[in-house]
Amino acid sequence: MGFWGIETPEEYGGANMPPTTQAIIKLELSKSFVPFKFGGWVHNILFSCNEDQKQRYLIPAVQGEKAVCFALSEASSASDATNMQTTAKKDGNDWIINGEKIWITGGHSADFAIVFAANDKSKGAKGGITAFLVDREMGWKSELIDTMVSNHEPATLIFDNVRVPEENVIGEVGYGFKYAMQFINHNRGYVIPAYSIGAAERMLSMAVEYANTRTSFGKPLAERQAIQWMIANSATDIEAAKGFLFRSAALAEKEGSWKTGNDSNQFRTLSSMAKLYNANMVNRVVDDVMQIFGGMGVTKELPIERWYRNVRVYRIFEGSDEMLRRTIAKNLLNEKIKVGEIE
Ligand SMILES: Cc1cc2nc3c(=O)[nH]c(=O)nc-3n(C[C@H](O)[C@H](O)[C@H](O)COP(=O)(O)OP(=O)(O)OC[C@H]3O[C@@H](n4cnc5c(N)ncnc54)[C@H](O)[C@@H]3O)c2cc1C
Structure with a gap:
């Protein structure tokens, strides 16, 4: 379809599309039941690599020669990721990494x-966490985790004295956590929100068609107010979600933050709201759509049960509902933003 590297800068062979355009494409493609993989896509963290790292990691990843994964979460700390237990200790010109990561999307097939990893546990995000580029050949192992979600293939990654050369540190030692947030905020702002709307619109159109054709007690379901209200509420919910998606994408576009990671407090707050609202919206819609379809909704003949399983995780990863509310509330209560101030 020509959607190669839609968010990748042109100098690396991508289309360099701005967030609002990315959002439209993601929204439309997520109406399909087929899990669409964007060729030429890489985690935006790799744009912050130095020139040597770009040649060794960014370019091969964009060209599809190397698969990459994002390894932040741990069994004992994922919502509070800065409390990680994985350590990086300096040994001559190398770093030795020890620890275990969990839930890593694509982690079992990544190169x-x-x-x-924590280079200094006492310092947390400011000076204590470093981002590393770590090849599988350097010695980490992975195991697939079985979940109800069909399209993420999360894995556990095990690091047992994995030796990583100094030249594989991304940016400054101790200041790697900002790259994690750069990736996560972008997903919160206009990736998960777009996927949520696409899936919800597709499911709602299926429900409209079904309500018009399925009869009970001699009349189509469409004539029952109980069904009409579910359809009306879902359609209203979807339109409200579009407001969040496109405001958030427009703000990211204005700030240019999807490539630099210099997110403003406004964007952090708005992207948290967009992810919170839209992830819950699609879960409400899929539940109502399943209700309208009755028993057919839970069969494997229709895609509804699969969407039902897959969208549930939208409320958990990239910041759970609770963590997003925490961010929104903290930014307001600490007066990092004022009520009504978001563009
Ligand atoms: C399919 C899938 C793919 C994933 N992909 C990746 C990936 O590629 N890379 C990666 O690094 N991670 C990934 N994750 C991990 C994901 O980001 C975490 O699961 C998520 O951050 C929640 O962490 P947790 O599961 O440890 O839950 P916990 O942090 O243990 O939280 C459990 C529950 O308690 C709530 N909670 C926690 N603290 C508080 C609090 N202070 N106040 C109120 N409520 C609280 C949470 O909101 C949640 O509801 C993935 C997860 C899944 C399921």
Whole structure:
């Protein structure tokens, strides 16, 4: 379809599309039941690599020669990721990484991982966490995790004295956590929100068609107010979600933050709201659509049950509902933003 590297800068062979355009494409493609993989896509963290790292990791990843994964979460700390237990200790010109990452999307098939490890546990995000480029050949192992989600293939990554050369540190030692947030905020702002709307619109159109054709007690379901209200509420919910998506994408576009990571407090707050609202919206819609379809909704003949399973995780990863509310509330209560101030 020509959607190669839609968010990748042109100098690396991408289309360099701005967030609003990305959002439109993601929204439309997520109406399909087929899990669409964007060729030429890489985690935006790799744009912050130095020239040597770009040649060794960014370019091969964009060209599809190397698969990459994002390894932040751990069994004992994912919502509070800065409390990570994976350590990086300096040994001559190398770093030795020890620890275990969990839930890493694509981690079992990745050739290299962007790994976040504590170089100084006492310092947390400011001076204590470093981002590393770690090849599988350097010695990490992976195991697939079985979940109800069909399209992420999360894995556990095990690091047992994995030796990583100094030249594989991304940016400054101790200041790697900002790269994790650069990637996560972008997903919150206009990736998950777009996927949520596409899936919800597709499911709602299926429900409209079904309500018009399925009869009970001699009349189509469409004539029952109980069904009409579910359809009306879902359609209203979707339109409200579009407001969040496009405001958030427009703000990211204005700030240019999807490539630099210099997110404003406004964007952090708005992207958290967009992810919170839209992820919950699609879960409400899929539930109502399943209700309208009755028993057919839970069969494997229709895609509804699969969407039902897949969208549930939208409320958990990239910041759970609770973590997003925490961010929104903290930014307001600490007066990082004022009520009504978001563009
Ligand atoms: C399919 C899938 C793919 C994923 N892909 C990746 C990936 O590629 N890379 C990566 O690094 N991670 C990934 N994750 C991990 C994901 O980001 C975490 O699961 C998520 O951050 C939640 O962490 P947790 O599962 O440890 O839950 P916990 O942090 O243990 O939280 C459990 C529950 O308690 C709530 N909670 C926690 N703290 C508080 C609090 N202070 N106040 C109120 N409620 C609280 C949470 O909101 C949640 O509801 C993935 C997860 C899944 C399921």
